[in-house]
Amino acid sequence: MAATKDPRPCSIADALALVGEKYSLLVLREVCLGNGRFDQLVRNIGAPRDILATRLRRLVDAGILTKRAYSERPQRFEYRPTRAGLELEPVLVTLMAWGDRHLREDDNRPMVVEHACGNELLPVVVCQACGDAVRHEDLSAHPQAPGWTVAGPTAA
Amino acid sequence: MAATKDPRPCSIADALALVGEKYSLLVLREVCLGNGRFDQLVRNIGAPRDILATRLRRLVDAGILTKRAYSERPQRFEYRPTRAGLELEPVLVTLMAWGDRHLREDDNRPMVVEHACGNELLPVVVCQACGDAVRHEDLSAHPQAPGWTVAGPTAA
DNA sequence: TCCGTGAGTTGGAAAATCAAACCCTCCCCT
DNA sequence: AGGGGAGGGTTTGATTTTCCAACTCACGGA
Known part of the structure; x- marks a missing residue:
């Protein structure tokens, strides 16, 4: 592997x-x-x-x-x-939400997860510092080690 | 596959x-x-x-x-x-953060991602409804379809 | 004309996966 | 004491994937 x-x-x-x-x-x-x-x-x-x-x-x-x-x-x-x-469970629920959104026509989801707050869990990945949902346009990658080159708008 | x-x-x-x-x-x-x-x-x-x-x-x-x-x-x-x-990028950054935390001794991360807010991105998966970080103890699974049985505290 | 680059394809050996059958230990039933 | 599960795997042999190196094809430049 x-x-x-x-x-x-x-x-x-x-x-x-x-x-x-x-x-x-x-x-x-x-x-x-x-x-x-x-x-x-x-x-x-x-x-x-x-x-x-x-x-x-x-x-x-x-x-x-x-x-x-x-x-x-x-x-x-x-x-x-x-x-x-x-x-790793947050990764799983995020992946599940992605699958629900993109791989199924609306609302024949095989499983619904309920959060302790009483609502259905819709997982959102946010920036801990500002609380905003993570969007591609807001990210920039900074390689710390050799072997990396990044192109485009996310360049170091 | x-x-x-x-x-x-x-x-x-x-x-x-x-x-x-x-x-x-x-x-x-x-x-x-x-x-x-x-x-x-x-x-x-x-x-x-x-x-x-x-x-x-x-x-x-x-x-x-x-x-x-x-x-x-x-x-x-x-x-x-x-x-x-x-x-799917949120899945990637969440996985990266997990790897950074569990697979490396502190702070030789190969890449740092910066968020538009100016801080380093520390991704957190939260419940959209209440904003709280997702923790295992707060989740309960509800199968919507046959073929599912869940044991323990997350049972339907 | 010859060389290099980008974007793959091809061929054959090596590794991983699959399905079904098997094994072992215990428990229960009679 | 024998037979029949259940649980938790291992073994075997056939099928698929991966892997790697080499090859192709289309261009462009020197």
């Missing part, structure tokens, strides 16, 4: 190296929903069991999931998100 | 079916930075040229990228994000 010669140091690439493989983010979805058992994951995700076992090992090694026994004798396990894993 | 029997209708899965293949989101990163030419993409992403060609076709077909000629005679092309593509 390692992009053998990615010349760009990049946290997006690094993050995707951990969670960008097929099924990994769906595993996280299920685990965040509380469906952390192997057979649940197989059924709900539709992944081959061997692949799923590989992904789970990777995610545990990466510190995104933990494996806990929910029963000794017989030993039975459950995967749960770590804090780092939970912090 | 299609998960042949995913029993869960899910916009996260659908979105990942389009942009979840290896390199696709890195293509979007580059294109959002203004580096939309084939050879730039090859160099900056480090992907095999044939795979990249396949990904670009898929992303154009999906309406996430467009292919424009920036020169006739000789014909030279450039890929640019569509509106739908630009709306």
Whole structure:
């Protein structure tokens, strides 16, 4: 999976190296929903069991999931998100909202998420400093390391 | 790439079916930075040229990228994000922030993004209704379709 | 004419995925 | 004591993808 010669140091690439493989983010979805058992994951995700076992090992090694026994004798396990894993949930809900908007005609969404405030969750990515929603035109990229060149209006 | 029997209708899965293949989101990163030419993409992403060609076709077909000629005679092309593509940028910056926080010791980030407000962009995913940052404990999932079962505190 | 650039395509070896079957441990039923 | 689950994986062999290097084609410039 390692992009053998990615010349760009990049946290997006690094993050995707951990969670960008097929099924990994769906595993996280299920685990965040509380469906952390192997057979649940197989059924709900539709992944081959061997692949799923590989992904789970990777995610545990990466510190995104933990494996806990929910029963000794017989030993039975459950995967749960770590804090780092939970912090990927905003990525999931943002991706879900994008899919709802662009991949479906209005309002046959497969799932609605409710926020503690009582409203349906419509996730918006904002700038922490000013609170404004992030729009492409308002961003400019500043590479900190060699290997980067950016063109156009976002140039350093 | 299609998960042949995913029993869960899910916009996260659908979105990942389009942009979840290896390199696709890195293509979007580059294109959002203004580096939309084939050879730039090859160099900056480090992907095999044939795979990249396949990904670009898929992303154009999906309406996430467009292919424009920036020169006739000789014909030279450039890929640019569509509106739908630009709306994935919040996912990218959120993922980048996660990688910066969890995958690097403090402050050798490869790239800093500046927001129009003058501050460094720290993306936060908030609930549009109440403005609060999204935290796992505040969410509850409500499946709208058959095939879903959720366990635990987020149950329907 | 020869070289270089941009934008891919082609061919074959190497790696990852898939589906189905299998295994092991325990528990329950009789 | 035997048989039948369930849970949590591993094994096997066929199918797909990826990977890499080399190649193509169209131009433009020296």
